[in-house]
Amino acid sequence: MLLRSSLKNQGQTYQTCVFCTDSDRQFYKLWREGTHLIVLVKRYSCRKYGAVGYFHDLHHEPAELLNSRCFHCLSFKRDRRMAHxxxxxxxxxxxxxxxxILIASLIFFGIWWYKKRSNLQQCSNESTLPTVPIRMNGLGTSNDFSASLASSVTIRGSEHSQKSSPVSSWWNHHSKDQFASASGILRYSYKDIQKATQKFTTVLGQGSFGPVYKAVMPTGEVLAVKVLASNSKQGGKEFQTEISLLGRLHHRNLVNLLGYCVDKGSHMxxxxxxxxxxxxxxxxxxxERFLSWxxxxxxxLDISHGIEYLHEGAVPPVIHRDLKSANILLDQSMRAKVADFGLSNEEVFDEHTSGLKGTYGYIDxxxxxxxxxxxxxxxxxxGxxxxxxxxxxxxxxxxxxxxxxAGMSPDGVDEILDKKLVGECNIEEVRDLAAIAHKCLQKFQRKRPSIGEVSQAILKIKQRLLDREMSREFxxxxxxxxxxxVELSRMASRKDGD
Structure with a gap:
């Protein structure tokens, strides 16, 4: 063989390890095992790993031997390949x-924007809800209508009692005169309310028309019971007619009337x-917790939509007559609902008023x-x-x-801004909302905007706020x-350095 003839001279023959430096040397010796097997023992002197041995069969071609590498260099190259x-x-x-993460962020951003847009669109469309025609007591009502309504609610009440579930059997047993009116308003007995309010001890507060109690019904439902003043001028039938008609007013920004009680001289x-x-x-x-801007x-915006429904969604329009912060209630999501609307024939008893309907400080x-x-x-x-x-x-x-x-000061509303809001709100939005309030407080009524115009103006401010939030989120x-x-670039740089 060619390789064997090249090694016929005894002694050491040096060959360069092609992976190590040129100064590194390798030498090999020849052994003969028997008469047939020839094995070459190659010994490398590798600068990187020192003297190591490697066995190679002489039957391989010389070119393979000439391109040999020492064992450790071969291992190192393999490790490099694996590391790569x-x-x-x-x-x-x-x-x-x-x-x-990018795709998830874009999806999250899209969902967030869609919800914000949907919420804004829903707020914008609330004023276009179907009109609910109502007639207040004394405005188009008659004794015949009242009688027919009373007859109707009595019949519906008997049907309701027959279809009641076992859970409410106790309630129906102790409330024989409970019934559903033509508008779905339930009538409760004095006993039922007394039991649900623990003998009127669960006071929630004092409203303009009387105290308000928390009532826990046998079904577990939690309600609020408003007891009207005992010197109310309305009779029982007139009261039933008015609240039955008011019960037909339903809007997400109104506190829904669910029932009433006319019993033992009490109106609830x-x-x-x-x-x-x-x-x-x-x-x-x-x-109480801080309200953000x-x-x-x-x-x-919620208040304006509730009032807009009363003014423009009811026929004839319903005037609240006692709109104030105490009559704005907040649900579990901190959304506002207008309360105490439509009690047109009840006088508000307030220490600051003298026969006027309304509350001092809010009266036009x-x-x-x-x-x-x-x-x-x-x-x-x-306003x-x-x-x-x-x-x-x-x-x-x-x-x-x-x-x-503040209106006479150069800084305007900035000087009277709630201290808790300083630095936590967009001052331009505050000024725009204050400008709307100033228009509502105009001395002459004809110069005041309609509630629809107020809603649209507030909605525009809300739109800018949403746009700002969207930009910030983006x-x-x-x-x-x-x-x-940047982190990926650093990782790649560290890998290249290794």
């Missing part, structure tokens, strides 16, 4: 992870229970001089509520004087993507 493959796997996983209204209490409590009670703006001056309520009277009261949201100053604490003084997503790219 590992680097590719790590980079692939990192890139895939980055793409996954049963409403859905609002777990977060009134807006006034959150503004003036330090123990975003929440306050949403509350203003035009109503005081003319003794005539209009929808623009509610607009005035709403006061808006300034309460901005300043957290109660009308009884000279709110309007502060507002008038910037956060881009920042996260850039951070991931």
């Amino acid at each position: 493959k590992g680097d590719l796997v790590v980079i692939g996983i990192s890139v895939g992870l980055a793409l996954g 209204l049963i409403y859905q229970f609002m777990s977060n209490g009134s807006l006034a409590n959150h503004l003036y009670n330090d123990e 975003e929440e306050r703006l949403q509350i203003a 001056p035009v109503y005081v001089s003319t003794n005539k309520f209009t929808t623009k009277s509610d607009i005035y009261s709403f 006061v509520v808006i300034f309460e949201l901005i300043t957290a100053i109660h009308p009884h604490q000279n709110l309007m004087e502060y507002v008038n003084l 910037s956060r997503v881009l920042s996260r993507i850039e951070d991931q790219q």
Whole structure:
């Protein structure tokens, strides 16, 4: 063989390890095992690993031997190849992870934007809800209608009793005169309310028309019971007719009337229970949680939609007559609902009033001089509520004087902004909302905007707030993507260095 002939001279023949430096040497010796097997023992002197041995069969071609590498260099090269493959796997996983995070972020951003847009669209469309025709007591009602309504609710009441579930059997047994009216309003007995309120000991607060109690029904349902003043001028039949008609008013921003009680000389209204209490409590009670600017703006929008439904969605329009922060209730999601609407024949008993309907600090001056309520009277009261949201100053604490003084100052509403909101809100949005409130408080009613115009103006502010939040969220997503790219670059650099 050619290789064998090249090794016929005894001694050491040196050959360079092609992976190591040229100065590294290898030498080999020849052994003969028997008469047939020839084995070459190659010994490398590798600078990297020192003297090591490697066996090679002489039957291989010489070219393979000439391109030989020492054993450790071969192992090192194999490790390098494996490490390179590992680097590719790590980079692939990192890139895939980055793409996954990017896609997830874009999906999250899309869902967030869709929900915000849907919420805004829903707020915008609330004013277009179907009109519910109603007739208040004394406005188009008659004794014949009242009699037919009473007959109708009695018949429906018997049907309701027959279809009642076992859970409410105790309730029906102790409430023989409970029935559903034509509008779905239930009538409860005095005994039932007394038991549900633990003998009227579960006081929630004192409203304009009387105390409010928390009632836990046998079915577990929690309700709010408003007991009207005992000197009400309405009779039982008139009261039933009016609340039955009011029960047909349903809107997401109104506190729904669910039932009533006319028994033992008492007039009671049963409403859905609002777990977060009134807006006034959150503004003036330090123990309640702080209302953010975003929440306050949403509350203003909710109130405007509730009043818009009363003014423009009911036929004839319903005037609230006592709109104030204490009559704005908040549900578990901190969404606002207007309460105490439509009690047109009840007088408000307040230490600051003298035969006037309404609450001191919220009453339209035009109503005081003319003794005539209009929808623009509610607009005035709403302007006061808006300034309460901005300043957290109660009308009884000279709110309007502060507002008038701020109007003469170069800094304007900035000077009377709620201290808790300083640095936590967009001051331009605050000024825009204050401008809406100023229009609502115009001296002449004809200069005051309609509730529909107020809703649209607040909605525009809400739109800008949503756009700002969207831009901020998009910037956060881009920042996260850039951070991931930087981290991937660092990982790749470390791998290349190794």
